[in-house]
Amino acid sequence: DAGVTQSPTHLIKTRGQQVTLRCSPKSGHDTVSWYQQALGQGPQFIFQYYEEEERQRGNFPDRFSGHQYPNYSSELNVNALLLGDSALYLCASNLFGATTGEEKTQYFGPGTRLLVL
Amino acid sequence: AQKITQTQPGMFVQEKEAVTLDCTYDTSDPSYGLFWYKQPSSGEMIFLIYQGSYDQQNATEGRYSLNFQKARKSANLVISASQLGDSAMYFCAMRERGMNTGFQKLVFGTGTRLLVSP
Numbered sequence: 001d002a003g004v005t006q007s008p009t010h011l012i013k014t015r016g017q018q019v020t021l022r023c024s025p026k027s028g029h030d031t032v033s034w035y036q037q038a039l040g041q042g043p044q045f046i047f048q049y050y051e052e053e054e055r056q057r058g059n060f061p062d063r064f065s066g067h068q069y070p071n072y073s074s075e076l077n078v079n080a081l082l083l084g085d086s087a088l089y090l091c092a093s094n095l096f097g098a099t100t101g102e103e104k105t106q107y108f109g110p111g112t113r114l115l116v117l
Numbered sequence: 118a119q120k121i122t123q124t125q126p127g128m129f130v131q132e133k134e135a136v137t138l139d140c141t142y143d144t145s146d147p148s149y150g151l152f153w154y155k156q157p158s159s160g161e162m163i164f165l166i167y168q169g170s171y172d173q174q175n176a177t178e179g180r181y182s183l184n185f186q187k188a189r190k191s192a193n194l195v196i197s198a199s200q201l202g203d204s205a206m207y208f209c210a211m212r213e214r215g216m217n218t219g220f221q222k223l224v225f226g227t228g229t230r231l232l233v234s235p
Binding site for chain 2: 033043045056088096106108110
């Protein structure tokens with residue numbers, strides 16, 4: 001049973017650059033969410049994709065955008081990088097049509113550590 | 118808006134002892150779910166246990182149990198017989214329904230760092 005995978009594991013960028021992070025959901029899942037975790041903080045919700053559309057979004061600027069492909073994999077794009085974008089970016093997946101609360105559990109990938117210099 | 122509070126920045130326990138990690142929550146939604154995740158230094162968030170707001174019994178999963186006190190809005194995680202591999206950050210989270218009620222996101226607390234000593 002393949003879990004959530006993310007790439008790359010680590011990334012170093014400079015201010016103003018753009019970055020793309022990738023995520024493949026757990027086998028059988030169709031919904032992908034992205035979270036940003038700053039050092040010493042809990043994860044913060046960025047946005048969620050289902051059926052290739054953004055379904056809900058957290059309090060993040062438009063510099064953060066995403067995409068979901070027909071195979072349910074997803075990308076997170078960040079433009080015009082700021083020093084404050086340095087964080088661990090976590091991807092989580094779940095099955096939208098799950099019937100029980102526990103079946104709706106989001107499972108996380110190992111994350112991508114982004115450092116902006 | 119929903120809120121999760123974890124008041125213990127760090128906890129220390131000896132191997133084979135039990136430890137309780139505190140979590141309180143605030144919500145006006147009568148239907149909600151509570152989760153505990155473990156985050157080792159590698160970064161991956163590992164799902165441990167789930168408690169639904171309408172569940173009559175406290176959730177248990179191996180050495181993990183959830184002490185759910187709905188009236189007090191608390192959902193403490195109890196780890197029995199601690200092991201060295203339990204050393205990690207532990208996050209309490211609540212599932213929050215969006216405007217489209219079929220879509221849900223997680224709201225996390227700030228976490229508790231657990232250190233297990235030999």
